Amino acid sequence: MKVTLAKHGGQAAALNLGRPPRMVDADTLSPAAAGELARLVAAAKAAPVAQEKPNRGGDVMSYTITVEDGERPTVLKQSDTGMSAAFDALRSWLERHSADK
Numbered sequence: 001m002k003v004t005l006a007k008h009g010g011q012a013a014a015l016n017l018g019r020p021p022r023m024v025d026a027d028t029l030s031p032a033a034a035g036e037l038a039r040l041v042a043a044a045k046a047a048p049v050a051q052e053k054p055n056r057g058g059d060v061m062s063y064t065i066t067v068e069d070g071e072r073p074t075v076l077k078q079s080d081t082g083m084s085a086a087f088d089a090l091r092s093w094l095e096r097h098s099a100d101k
Helices: 030-048 085-097
Strands: 002-010 022-025 061-068 076-077
Touching: 002 076, 022 085, 030 061, 030 076, 030 085, 061 085, 076 085
Parallel strands: none
Antiparallel strands: 002 022, 002 061, 061 076
């Protein structure tokens, strides 16, 4: 399973332009880390999308997490103004463990 995290918008939007998404390949992880990633992905897929809060202006970030595990990728999209706890946990984990730090 390969999981990528792309960031869009926010105050640092110009810094994110041209930067590749952060990627984690479960095949390169320890069994414990791969299991944790699988649990986080399953929780994020199952969690309902949180209710969007009123826009806070130009500092709002949006995130796209793409899970490649099988024939068809799963794409999860959420933002700072409407993010489930499960999506946030996966996003944070990916930021800590991705190849692009």
